[in-house]
Each structure stands twice: as structure tokens, then as C-alpha cells.
Amino acid sequence: MPFLEMCGLRKRYGGVVALDGADLAAARGEVHALLGPNGSGKSTLLKVLTGVVAADAGEVRLDGEPLVTRGPRDALRAGVAAVYQELSLLDDLSVAENLVLGVEPVRRGGLLDRRAAERRAAPVLERFADAFGGAVPLRTPAGALDPGERQVVEVCKALVRRPRLLVLDEATASLRQRQVDVLFDVVRELRDEGVLVLFISHRLAEVRGLAARATILRGGRHVATVDVATTAEDELVRLMVGELATVPRAASAATEQxxxxxxxxxxxxxxxxxxxxxxxxxxxxxxxxxxxxxxxxxxxxxxxxxxxxxxxxxxxxxxxxxxxxxxxxxxxxxxxxxxxxxxxxxxxxxxxxxxxxxxxxxxxxxxxxxxxxxxxxxxxxxxxxxxxxxxxxxxxxxxxxxxxxxxxxxxxxxxxxxxxxxxxxxxxxxxxxxxxxxxxxxxxxxxxxxxxxxxxxxxxxxxxxxxxxxxxxxxxxxxxxxxxxxxxxxxxxxxxxxxx
Ligand SMILES: Nc1ncnc2c1ncn2[C@@H]1O[C@H](COP(=O)(O)OP(=O)(O)OP(=O)(O)O)[C@@H](O)[C@H]1O
Ligand SMILES: [Mg+2]
CATH class of the missing domain: 3.40.50.300 (P-loop containing nucleotide triphosphate hydrolases)
Known part of the structure; x- marks a missing residue:
């Protein structure tokens, strides 16, 4: 029995069918990629899983139990944490405070306990030290970070919650190569610890470097689940978008002017x-x-x-x-x-x-x-x-x-x-x-x-x-x-x- 099972999920926004009976199954200790063209329902599917979006129909089971969520809090409690395309940091709070926001034990008298926050945040940030150029920005206001660093902090924020299932929705889009390398090392460690990582990226090289299996969505439906290592790149592309004419490198149009x-x-x-x-x-x-x-x-x-x-x-x-x-x-x-x-x-x-x-x-x-x-x-x-x-x-x-x-x-x-x-x-x-x-x-x-x-x-x-x-x-x-x-x-x- 798979650790995660999503069956027959449907979601409609007005005239747009975002999910049209989508399925997904993945195992514990696996990095599983979710592929598909823009608008194929990848983010929506994962938002159903994390309780951000309520599905119109369908079922989610985690570790054999039905996962019923009325919101992200329920999903977090079940061990599901996510990093989304849209960023969520509060610019005026320090990185440590951002990380523990919503994690209960670090509150005292309704206020955030700054020391406890830093104690909890530091070990997670340490794992990403190289992505920050060596210096961990514990007390830096989030607003002072560059886009790549902000994105790394988003990942740390999910990890502070010690998830059993981690969702990364294009978490690498604003990262430089070195930061991507650090993130991938951590993801591999999590995988080896038994965490299921669901990973969306449009960069096929990244998918290849990280994921063992991939599920392809098109039009809100499951197209295929494949072993990444044994599936050629043009086959992946074909499953995603149909045939794609290969465009030869165009001659330069540069003039002297x-x-x-x-x-x-x-x-x-x-x-x-x-x-x-x-x-x-x-x-x-x-x-x-x-x-x-x-x-x-x-x-x-x-x-x-x-x-x-x-x-x-x-x-x-x-x-x-x-x-x-x-x-x-x-x-x-x-x-x-x-x-x-x-x-x-x-x-x-x-x-x-x-x-x-x-x-x-x-x-x-x-x-x-x-x-x-x-x-x-x-x-x-x-x-x-x-x-x-x-x-x-x-x-x-x-x-x-x-x-x-x-x-x-x-x-x-x-x-x-x-x-x-x-x-x-x-x-x-x-x-x-x-x-x-x-x-x-x-x-x-x-x-x-x-x-x-x-x-x-x-x-x-x-x-x-x-x-x-x-x-x-x-x-x-x-x-x-x-x-x-x-x-x-x-x-x-x-x-x-x-x-x-
Ligand atoms: N809040 C919303 N209101 C209306 N339509 C929405 C909403 N959210 C998503 N959609 C529509 O649902 C469809 C699926 O969107 P979704 O964000 O899941 O795609 P995606 O596969 O993540 O695409 P991308 O690769 O571009 O991120 C799209 O056509 C989108 O326009
Ligand atoms: Mg998306």
C-alpha cells in the first residue's frame, strides 16, 4: 500500500476544470516528481493535499488513513508541509521568527519567544549554511534577503515543522546553482530518513538529478507514472506536451549597427x-x-x-x-x-x-x-x-x-x-x-x-x-x-x- 494515495480528485474554478479526476500514488522515502504543462493542475493537486484548496470530489489517504483537512493546519498536524510558488515571508520579522511562526511551543504569553525561536530555527538554517554564503542569517529581517535566500528560508520554514511529507512547488525557480545543490543534498537526506518529497519543477535536468519516479499530469488528469532513470528526455516531453518540434539553433540576427x-x-x-x-x-x-x-x-x-x-x-x-x-x-x-x-x-x-x-x-x-x-x-x-x-x-x-x-x-x-x-x-x-x-x-x-x-x-x-x-x-x-x-x-x- 502506498504511503500517499490521491484518487479521483476534482476541482473546478468557475469555467476552468483544474483537476479532472487526478490520481497520484507515492511511497515513503521517495522523491516523486510531478510534471506537466503550465495550468495542468500540479499546484492545485498539491494544494488539495496541504489543505489550502478544498477538492470538489475525490479522496486522499496518508499512511493508510483518510486525510481530511479543513485547512493547512490540519495538514501540518498530519505531517504535511509545503513550499509554494508564491512566497510567504513577513519582511519585518527576522528569519528565525519567520521560521517558527505558527509553531506553537515557541509562544509565551501570546508573544513570540525570541530565544526559543532562534534555538529551534538555528539547526535547520545551519543545514543550509552554504546556500547563504556561510553566514546563517538568524536575526536578519526577511525583507533584507535576496530572492534566492528568501526561497531557501521558505524551505527551512517547512522543515522546522519536521514533516513526513514535504511538498516543493518550484522551490528552485529563483535559486542559483550552488543553492540548488545545497537544497538537493538536504532533500536526499530527508528521503533517506523516510520522508516523502513531492517535487514540481519545469527543469528536467533537476528532475533527473533528484527524483526516482515522476507522475505526469495533463488537463488535470493522470497521464503516466514513470521511472525517471529509464525514461528518455524526449519521451518525458512527449508525455507532458505531446510532440515537440525540435527547433534548430537559429542563425544569429546580429548586425553591425x-x-x-x-x-x-x-x-x-x-x-x-x-x-x-x-x-x-x-x-x-x-x-x-x-x-x-x-x-x-x-x-x-x-x-x-x-x-x-x-x-x-x-x-x-x-x-x-x-x-x-x-x-x-x-x-x-x-x-x-x-x-x-x-x-x-x-x-x-x-x-x-x-x-x-x-x-x-x-x-x-x-x-x-x-x-x-x-x-x-x-x-x-x-x-x-x-x-x-x-x-x-x-x-x-x-x-x-x-x-x-x-x-x-x-x-x-x-x-x-x-x-x-x-x-x-x-x-x-x-x-x-x-x-x-x-x-x-x-x-x-x-x-x-x-x-x-x-x-x-x-x-x-x-x-x-x-x-x-x-x-x-x-x-x-x-x-x-x-x-x-x-x-x-x-x-x-x-x-x-x-x-x-
Ligand atoms: N484561484 C483560482 N481561480 C481560478 N482559476 C484557477 C485558480 N487557481 C488555479 N486556477 C486554474 O486552474 C488550472 C490549474 O492551475 P495550477 O496552478 O494547478 O497549474 P500548474 O500545473 O501548477 O501550472 P504551472 O506550471 O503554471 O504552475 C489553471 O488553468 C488555472 O488558471
Ligand atoms: Mg503551479
Whole structure:
């Protein structure tokens, strides 16, 4: 009898069927991956398990007993803890306080007992010391951590509860390689201690490195459960999304004409960045996390203050002190954080897709609502976005489908400069191939593209050149045969050590 059995689960949101009789079975001491395209019901299934979502029908059994939850507390009591796509830390509380929030014994007189909290949190954080660069941030306010560190703290928060079943829903999306390695070591230890780990990731290499078995969902239904080691990658992809045309690496569209020229750009987190991107060229930004990549992209878009330096587009100085002026100067920007910057979650999907083109359109240039709707629908379909209706709120989309929207809303604008800050986090393989094609199209149309990514594979597959950043500067440049997995890692670490 499996340790976890989920049978015939159904969940409907208005017109959207999220779960259509989904099944899942997994054993104790196993890392079990959950795969499927964006919107296939993975998060919903795990939220039923953790008591966040109430299913319309179906049954969950844990260790032979029916698991009936009226909320996350019941699930926690049964030993089920989770790390979700959306982050949950309170910025003003220390890391230790965040970790023990809701764990009863550390309260005294209704207040959090700070010492007890730290005693309980420290051993868990210690296991992840390497992911924090050695120093465990026990008393640091959560708001002061970078995205990768926050994500690691989310994992610690689940582990403080000593779960029998741990759910990781794209917990690696904002992690750098070193942090992923630390997390995976801990997951393997938990597995060996008998914990069941359910693991969602769109990065197949990670699934391969960690999970023994995988269950594939499509359209809210169980498609297959396979042994990961004996299933070829294209077979996994086929089970997830059907046949996927292999796209040969496109020829570079780079011309000789310098489109974007940045000289000595300085500001918080940046110490004099100089670079050029030619028309039609796709230039990657690599390096360890937090070396100024996000700051550079945000500053070019006018979303961060510039302290010095020059930016020119087609030889003309661009000041762009705010995003509205940046957009008018022909700059498009896709942030890595879809929640706070990329989308208006409380607005309809249609409105989100129309937003950048609305801003660039001159006054009086009335575009019919119908044409707008048609364009939005075409965009959504091209990326295989799963949604109920274009008038639904963006918040109702699955994580990956939200991210597709953040990128897709720029298609119609024909920008001169495209800035992308880790845009493919959590996007399924099919949509990723489509987005690569779209980014290449933007380049072929003459745009200069700057593409920041925490995934070295993406940098290699998409970019003409990769700039490796370190401490707010461009420290190295890789292109042609020098652009590979090994050189990217070596370069990121070497500049880190103060060499070359
Ligand atoms: N609160 C909600 N309201 C309305 N629809 C929802 C809600 N939550 C999920 N959905 C819909 O249910 C479907 C399944 O979503 P779910 O988040 O489970 O997908 P997923 O497999 O986790 O996708 P991803 O890989 O993008 O994270 C999607 O079509 C989504 O739009
Ligand atoms: Mg999800």
C-alpha cells in the first residue's frame, strides 16, 4: 500500500476544470516528481493535499488513513508541509521568527519567544549554511534577503515543522546553482530518513538529478507514472506536451549597427557597467546571483535611480528617469518577479496584455476593443496559455501562465531595446520554445536584447554572447566555442575569487 494515495480528485474554478479526476500514488522515502504543462493542475493537486484548496470530489489517504483537512493546519498536524510558488515571508520579522511562526511551543504569553525561536530555527538554517554564503542569517529581517535566500528560508520554514511529507512547488525557480545543490543534498537526506518529497519543477535536468519516479499530469488528469532513470528526455516531453518540434539553433540576427550603448552606468548595486548590444543581437547576463544583473536591467528601464553614466540608443542619449519614458524611448522590460512588478494581478487578463501598447499609443489613436481582444487571444494561444476567459483576473492563472503573460504583453509593441530579467522561471517546455522563438523574432526585427538568466542552459541556447557579471561590473565575456556550461560556471566562480 502506498504511503500517499490521491484518487479521483476534482476541482473546478468557475469555467476552468483544474483537476479532472487526478490520481497520484507515492511511497515513503521517495522523491516523486510531478510534471506537466503550465495550468495542468500540479499546484492545485498539491494544494488539495496541504489543505489550502478544498477538492470538489475525490479522496486522499496518508499512511493508510483518510486525510481530511479543513485547512493547512490540519495538514501540518498530519505531517504535511509545503513550499509554494508564491512566497510567504513577513519582511519585518527576522528569519528565525519567520521560521517558527505558527509553531506553537515557541509562544509565551501570546508573544513570540525570541530565544526559543532562534534555538529551534538555528539547526535547520545551519543545514543550509552554504546556500547563504556561510553566514546563517538568524536575526536578519526577511525583507533584507535576496530572492534566492528568501526561497531557501521558505524551505527551512517547512522543515522546522519536521514533516513526513514535504511538498516543493518550484522551490528552485529563483535559486542559483550552488543553492540548488545545497537544497538537493538536504532533500536526499530527508528521503533517506523516510520522508516523502513531492517535487514540481519545469527543469528536467533537476528532475533527473533528484527524483526516482515522476507522475505526469495533463488537463488535470493522470497521464503516466514513470521511472525517471529509464525514461528518455524526449519521451518525458512527449508525455507532458505531446510532440515537440525540435527547433534548430537559429542563425544569429546580429548586425553591425550598435543599438544600445551603456557607458560606466552606476547606481545602487552597480559599479560602472559598460556594454554594447547591436541591433538584432541577443546578449546574455550571467554570473552568480545578485551581481548587479537585476539592477542593470531595472536602471535601464528607469525603474531604479541612476547615479552616473551614459545610455545611448542608436547614438542618441536616453535619460528615461521613469518606466513611462523608457517605454516611449522604445524600451521593453520583463521583470523576474511576476507578482509585484510584472502583472496587475487584480486586473483582467485582457487588460494586462493591452497595457504596454496602450501606453505607447498616441492619444486619439483609438483601437477597437474587438481588435485588441483578437490580438490578445492570438498571443495567449501562441503560448498555449490556459485560462477561463480573457476577462478573468490575472490572479486566477497558474504560476507559469502568469509569467507567459508578463512576456507576451510586449509582443505588439516592437521595442528597440528588450530587457529580460530571468523571464522563463516556471515556464513549461513548450512555452519556453515559443518564447525563445518570440525573443528571436524581436531580435530579427532589429531589437537589441539583453537577457538575464539564472539558468545557464538558457544562456547557451539563446544568446549570441554572454556577459558574466561580478560585483556590479561586467567581468568577463563568453561567446562562440567559449560559451558552454563549464566555462559559464568557471567564469562565474573565477571572477568571484578575484581572478581574471
Ligand atoms: N484561484 C483560482 N481561480 C481560478 N482559476 C484557477 C485558480 N487557481 C488555479 N486556477 C486554474 O486552474 C488550472 C490549474 O492551475 P495550477 O496552478 O494547478 O497549474 P500548474 O500545473 O501548477 O501550472 P504551472 O506550471 O503554471 O504552475 C489553471 O488553468 C488555472 O488558471
Ligand atoms: Mg503551479
Amino acid at each position: 550598435v543599438r544600445l550603448q551603456v557607458t560606466d552606468l552606476a547606481g545602487p548595486g552597480m559599479n560602472g557597467v559598460s556594454l554594447t548590444v547591436r541591433s538584432g543581437e541577443i546578449v546574455g547576463l550571467g554570473g552568480l546571483q545578485g551581481q548587479g544583473q537585476a539592477e542593470l536591467l531595472g536602471t535601464l528601464f528607469g525603474a531604479r535611480r541612476r547615479r552616473g553614466g551614459e545610455v545611448e540608443i542608436d547614438g542618441e542619449p536616453v535619460r528615461a528617469p521613469n518606466p513611462a519614458q523608457a517605454i516611449r524611448a522604445g524600451i521593453a522590460y520583463v521583470p523576474g518577479d511576476r507578482g509585484s512588478e510584472g502583472l496587475a494581478l487584480r486586473r483582467p487578463i485582457l487588460e494586462n496584455l493591452a497595457l504596454p501598447s496602450l501606453r505607447t499609443r498616441s492619444r486619439g489613436g483609438l483601437l477597437s476593443r474587438r481588435r485588441e481582444t483578437r490580438a490578445a487571444r492570438a498571443t495567449a494561444e501562441r503560448l498555449a496559455t490556459r485560462y477561463g476567459s480573457l476577462s478573468d483576473l490575472a490572479a486566477t492563472l497558474s504560476g507559469g501562465n502568469q509569467q507567459k503573460l508578463v512576456v507576451a504583453k510586449w509582443f505588439p509593441v516592437k521595442p528597440r531595446v528588450v530587457l529580460l530579467d530571468d523571464p522563463l522561471k516556471g515556464i513549461d517546455v513548450r512555452a519556453k520554445a515559443e518564447l525563445f522563438a518570440v525573443i528571436r523574432e524581436l531580435a530579427q526585427g532589429g531589437a537589441a536584447v539583453l537577457f538575464g538568466s539564472s539558468d545557464d542552459r538558457e544562456l547557451i541556447e539563446l544568446c549570441d554572447r554572454v556577459l558574466v557579471m561580478f560585483e556590479g561590473r561586467v567581468a568577463d565575456e563568453l561567446a562562440g566555442p567559449r560559451l558552454s556550461d563549464d566555462t559559464l560556471i568557471a567564469s562565474a566562480l573565477q571572477v568571484n575569487g578575484g581572478g581574471s
